[in-house]
Amino acid sequence: MNSQNSVHRAIKVLGISGSLRVGSYNTSLLRAAADLLPEGMTLELFDLAAIPLYNADTEAQGFPPTVRELRERIAAADALLIATPEYNYSIPGVLKNAIDWASRPPHPSPLDSKPTAIVGAGGRVGTARAQLHLRQILMHTNTLLLGRPELFVQRASEQFDAAGNLTNETTREALQAVLEGLAGWTRRLYPVA
Amino acid sequence: MNSQNSVHRAIKVLGISGSLRVGSYNTSLLRAAADLLPEGMTLELFDLAAIPLYNADTEAQGFPPTVRELRERIAAADALLIATPEYNYSIPGVLKNAIDWASRPPHPSPLDSKPTAIVGAGGRVGTARAQLHLRQILMHTNTLLLGRPELFVQRASEQFDAAGNLTNETTREALQAVLEGLAGWTRRLYPVA
Amino acid sequence: MNSQNSVHRAIKVLGISGSLRVGSYNTSLLRAAADLLPEGMTLELFDLAAIPLYNADTEAQGFPPTVRELRERIAAADALLIATPEYNYSIPGVLKNAIDWASRPPHPSPLDSKPTAIVGAGGRVGTARAQLHLRQILMHTNTLLLGRPELFVQRASEQFDAAGNLTNETTREALQAVLEGLAGWTRRLYPVA
Amino acid sequence: MNSQNSVHRAIKVLGISGSLRVGSYNTSLLRAAADLLPEGMTLELFDLAAIPLYNADTEAQGFPPTVRELRERIAAADALLIATPEYNYSIPGVLKNAIDWASRPPHPSPLDSKPTAIVGAGGRVGTARAQLHLRQILMHTNTLLLGRPELFVQRASEQFDAAGNLTNETTREALQAVLEGLAGWTRRLYPVA
Numbered sequence: 001m002n003s004q005n006s007v008h009r010a011i012k013v014l015g016i017s018g019s020l021r022v023g024s025y026n027t028s029l030l031r032a033a034a035d036l037l038p039e040g041m042t043l044e045l046f047d048l049a050a051i052p053l054y055n056a057d058t059e060a061q062g063f064p065p066t067v068r069e070l071r072e073r074i075a076a077a078d079a080l081l082i083a084t085p086e087y088n089y090s091i092p093g094v095l096k097n098a099i100d101w102a103s104r105p106p107h108p109s110p111l112d113s114k115p116t117a118i119v120g121a122g123g124r125v126g127t128a129r130a131q132l133h134l135r136q137i138l139m140h141t142n143t144l145l146l147g148r149p150e151l152f153v154q155r156a157s158e159q160f161d162a163a164g165n166l167t168n169e170t171t172r173e174a175l176q177a178v179l180e181g182l183a184g185w186t187r188r189l190y191p192v193a
Numbered sequence: 194m195n196s197q198n199s200v201h202r203a204i205k206v207l208g209i210s211g212s213l214r215v216g217s218y219n220t221s222l223l224r225a226a227a228d229l230l231p232e233g234m235t236l237e238l239f240d241l242a243a244i245p246l247y248n249a250d251t252e253a254q255g256f257p258p259t260v261r262e263l264r265e266r267i268a269a270a271d272a273l274l275i276a277t278p279e280y281n282y283s284i285p286g287v288l289k290n291a292i293d294w295a296s297r298p299p300h301p302s303p304l305d306s307k308p309t310a311i312v313g314a315g316g317r318v319g320t321a322r323a324q325l326h327l328r329q330i331l332m333h334t335n336t337l338l339l340g341r342p343e344l345f346v347q348r349a350s351e352q353f354d355a356a357g358n359l360t361n362e363t364t365r366e367a368l369q370a371v372l373e374g375l376a377g378w379t380r381r382l383y384p385v386a
Numbered sequence: 387m388n389s390q391n392s393v394h395r396a397i398k399v400l401g402i403s404g405s406l407r408v409g410s411y412n413t414s415l416l417r418a419a420a421d422l423l424p425e426g427m428t429l430e431l432f433d434l435a436a437i438p439l440y441n442a443d444t445e446a447q448g449f450p451p452t453v454r455e456l457r458e459r460i461a462a463a464d465a466l467l468i469a470t471p472e473y474n475y476s477i478p479g480v481l482k483n484a485i486d487w488a489s490r491p492p493h494p495s496p497l498d499s500k501p502t503a504i505v506g507a508g509g510r511v512g513t514a515r516a517q518l519h520l521r522q523i524l525m526h527t528n529t530l531l532l533g534r535p536e537l538f539v540q541r542a543s544e545q546f547d548a549a550g551n552l553t554n555e556t557t558r559e560a561l562q563a564v565l566e567g568l569a570g571w572t573r574r575l576y577p578v579a
Numbered sequence: 580m581n582s583q584n585s586v587h588r589a590i591k592v593l594g595i596s597g598s599l600r601v602g603s604y605n606t607s608l609l610r611a612a613a614d615l616l617p618e619g620m621t622l623e624l625f626d627l628a629a630i631p632l633y634n635a636d637t638e639a640q641g642f643p644p645t646v647r648e649l650r651e652r653i654a655a656a657d658a659l660l661i662a663t664p665e666y667n668y669s670i671p672g673v674l675k676n677a678i679d680w681a682s683r684p685p686h687p688s689p690l691d692s693k694p695t696a697i698v699g700a701g702g703r704v705g706t707a708r709a710q711l712h713l714r715q716i717l718m719h720t721n722t723l724l725l726g727r728p729e730l731f732v733q734r735a736s737e738q739f740d741a742a743g744n745l746t747n748e749t750t751r752e753a754l755q756a757v758l759e760g761l762a763g764w765t766r767r768l769y770p771v772a
Contacts, residue, residue, distance in 0.1 A: 088292060090330050096281075096289050132475060132715055139714055282711060317733070325711075341528045437632070439630070440599070474719040524667075526668040
């Protein structure tokens with residue numbers, strides 16, 4: 001990152017949702033984040049719907065265009081914000097598949113050394129187990145995970161309105177704290193003069 | 194299961210590889226298993242290449258044909274044998290995605306109460322971490338996992354020949370022991386007169 | 387197990403709490419279980435307070451008396467019921483240390499092939515992450531874990547009265563369902579004529 | 580950290596072994612590390628043998644002296660180096676128990692924000708599963724884990740001589756790389772002028 005007149009330039013965050021459902025609480029959580037950004041942070045979402053299943057034979061002939069775009073968008077971002085549902089105690093295959101593509105050589109992969117925060121919206125445990133799997137997975141890619149604060153949005157259906165707006169004020173503040181944490185973590189790891 | 198003249202009928206095993214690569218060591222491991230079956234066990238493979246990314250909106254309109262076939266094949270099997278690579282400390286997204294589809298309602302899902310053995314071929318740790326994730330995941334689906342023996346095929350490239358034949362005799366015996374363990378576990382859970 | 391006059395003999399369950407605190411919710415959960423046992427099941431608790439830290443040099447001179455007692459009590463039980471708090475995303479060191487001793491040779495260890503149910507009382511996620519670690523750990527010991535139902539007692543402080551009685555009726559029923567599940571699982575694995 | 584004449588002051592590392600065995604490979608690994616320190620790094624070991632089992636009732640009356648010492652030594656260190664065996668797919672209860680004590684309030688705990696590297700010496704998988712559990716656990720304490728390089732000392736008995744000296748040159752270099760990684764990670768998180 002460069003600085004200009006002692007002013008930090010904006011931290012560009014790429015948001016990735018582990019759910020493809022149009023009305024996904026996790027995608028809605030990322031949209032809510034876009035409303036709650038601290039100053040000096042921008043957020044764009046990347047949609048995983050067009051990422052093919054990982055296949056090393058395909059990879060040997062070059063990354064498919066959507067995979068190339070995913071990797072370039074991650075590489076161009078200063079930080080990642082991943083919102084994951086919990087399926088079967090873990091992250092969705094959809095999200096893991098995207099990480100599998102993004103983690104491939106040439107090394108360092110786009111995920112390497114990228115400051116990243118994890119959030120999730122789900123049922124009784126708020127995707128706590130999925131987030132723990134995701135933390136393990138992103139340890140392998142040497143992704144630099146924000147430790148605290150965490151966000152487990154429990155009983156998601158009670159926290160969003162029918163249009164997908166995050167209406168629970170406590171959760172909005174908790175999400176904001178994650179974003180501020182990510183900003184601080186990113187600047188700590190990549191200080192600008 | 195039914196019996197006939199006090200003779201066990203064959204245990205039908207469905208084999209699933211977590212890798213789509215044509216020359217995959219894990220798929221080769223399943224092929225080797227087909228050669229090493231104990232008497233009274235059959236093995237067929239299911240290819241995950243045509244399973245789409247999980248999307249709840251798609252599901253709401255009915256399972257796609259390949260998903261329906263996956264679910265029916267699992268339901269019709271007496272037991273499962275899953276061979277998983279390790280990507281980023283976990284199972285491939287490809288395999289998790291298939292489990293996500295197979296785990297969906299109506300409940301009990303096809304994975305529920307299914308006797309299942311896990312094996313894997315990989316690098317330095319022989320997919321030990323991926324197998325542990327997979328065990329967690331299949332706990333959620335109430336799949337009945339064989340505890341022992343386990344099989345971690347380390348340094349896979351040294352154990353198969355160029356045609357994908359499992360040539361290492363120790364590993365062949367270890368694989369055979371898994372198959373015998375799966376037969377015993379299946380009959381213990383689903384005894385036939 | 388033996389039967390007498392076609393009547394199942396009682397299933398002897400050993401209950402182990404991962405907390406040494408006198409007023410522990412998890413110990414209280416085991417006491418509540420003693421009140422909710424299905425017919426044909428008994429429950430005794432084992433207190434881990436006197437188990438020393440695991441040390442292989444100590445072990446080489448023979449198991450300490452309290453460890454020997456732990457191993458004998460596990461061996462004599464038909465099934466285990468483990469109640470675990472969650473400390474730092476995992477089970478307490480106290481509980482892990484007891485498992486480390488119990489898992490030692492001669493093999494099969496007392497934990498091997500033992501039908502076991504896991505429950506837990508805690509805060510926001512009801513020890514969900516600790517239970518998942520415990521399931522992994524007990525996979526290694528070839529302990530035969532009940533898959534479903536599970537029990538995550540969330541916000542434990544609201545579910546017990548000051549004397550440690552489990553007063554929440556929904557949770558009492560959920561605990562009863564676990565006990566019935568454990569009875570069925572034990573009889574399935576160890577059928578009696 | 581302070582600097583003097585533009586020279587970094589030494590990074591004080593506290594080494595903790597998860598094994599109490601006198602001839603422990605993991606303790607030996609820490610001793611080997613003491614020989615391989617990069618310039619500007621010191622290493623002292625802390626022995627967990629005298630840490631009592633965690634008990635919240637005990638804690639309510641004040642930390643026992645050995646626990647207080649553990650917490651003070653962690654607090655005084657610039658970084659941690661933890662060497663863990665793998666018992667039952669996880670870290671030893673002995674190590675988890677020490678972390679349970681160290682993680683207690685007042686917050687931030689001594690483990691919070693502490694740069695930390697994990698290594699391990701063991702059997703077939705070189706404690707890979709235990710290290711993964713430990714990473715999860717130390718996520719909860721907001722400990723700042725070095726991602727890469729990792730060190731899995733496989734078949735430890737072949738890599739140390741009878742006196743516990745790490746004789747395998749490749750492993751010595753890998754350990755040295757971890758120490759250099761820890762130095763860089765510590766200085767990145769806590770830069771000195």
